[in-house]
Amino acid sequence: MRMRFLVCLVVLALCLPAAVAQDSSKAAPPAPTTNRIELPPPSLSGGMSLTEALATRRSVRAFSPTPLSKAELSQILWAAQGITDKQGHRTAPSASAQYYVHVYAASAEGLFEYIPSGHQLQKLSGEDLRSKFSAQPSVNHAPTVLVIAGEYERAISRSGPERGPRVVLLEAGHIAENVLLQAVALGFGAVPVGGIEPKDVQKAAALPSQYSVIYLIPVGHPK
Ligand SMILES: Cc1cc2nc3c(=O)[nH]c(=O)nc-3n(C[C@H](O)[C@H](O)[C@H](O)COP(=O)(O)O)c2cc1C
Numbered sequence: 001m002r003m004r005f006l007v008c009l010v011v012l013a014l015c016l017p018a019a020v021a022q023d024s025s026k027a028a029p030p031a032p033t034t035n036r037i038e039l040p041p042p043s044l045s046g047g048m049s050l051t052e053a054l055a056t057r058r059s060v061r062a063f064s065p066t067p068l069s070k071a072e073l074s075q076i077l078w079a080a081q082g083i084t085d086k087q088g089h090r091t092a093p094s095a096s097a098q099y100y101v102h103v104y105a106a107s108a109e110g111l112f113e114y115i116p117s118g119h120q121l122q123k124l125s126g127e128d129l130r131s132k133f134s135a136q137p138s139v140n141h142a143p144t145v146l147v148i149a150g151e152y153e154r155a156i157s158r159s160g161p162e163r164g165p166r167v168v169l170l171e172a173g174h175i176a177e178n179v180l181l182q183a184v185a186l187g188f189g190a191v192p193v194g195g196i197e198p199k200d201v202q203k204a205a206a207l208p209s210q211y212s213v214i215y216l217i218p219v220g221h222p223k
Pocket residue numbers: 057058059060061136138191192193194195196
């Protein structure tokens with residue numbers, strides 16, 4: 001009995017470092033902490049009713065060049081993934097609260113990652129990348145294009161090859177709908193763009209290899 005216990009301990013000691021190494025290789029790299037930009041706090045009341053937003057949402061593909069203000073971008077990003085309680089849960093649901101999806105905002109000013117904890121932006125590039133993402137006019141003309149990317153490998157390692165990618169895509173869909181409805185409520189237009197080459201967008205944005213691009217959402221004042 002004692003011998004069997006010892007053998008188990010040895011096997012565990014041998015396997016554990018490999019398991020940890022495998023897990024960490026699937027985890028996203030930690031976001032850098034320099035170049036952080038504070039966003040103004042989102043408004044938590046007022047605006048159009050949810051029913052009105054649902055009744056009036058329509059895909060908008062033509063935009064005026066007026067950029068979104070920082071407060072407007074803050075509101076859109078909060079709708080996407082803002083933290084709404086002390087446990088860190090967010091506006092959009094996520095399988096087992098794993099939060100596999102990352103949201104970026106591309107504009108004439110560059111590329112920024114939304115950091116839900118702290119409601120901040122992380123500046124990743126000063127280059128205007130919008131025209132590199134897609135030839136679709138909505139992507140080229142919107143003042144802000146959100147990029148929605150997910151961590152398939154992390155989800156697969158937790159939930160398996162069938163459920164893993166599915167929960168990532170479902171989370172991205174929840175986030176996208178939140179953005180579309182918040183855009184309507186603010187008087188903006190937006191369109192979910194899935195007709196993209198994910199690898200091309202990932203390369204243009206220089207996203208980590210673990211992050212697969214799922215959706216683009218051009219957002220702006222309707223023309
Ligand atoms: C998964 C998905 C992918 C889409 N891809 C594109 C796209 O690549 N380009 C585009 O202009 N619209 C795209 N759309 C928007 C649809 O064309 C639009 O939702 C549909 O025509 C219904 O119109 P509505 O959004 O105004 O209700 C996409 C929508 C979904 C749900």
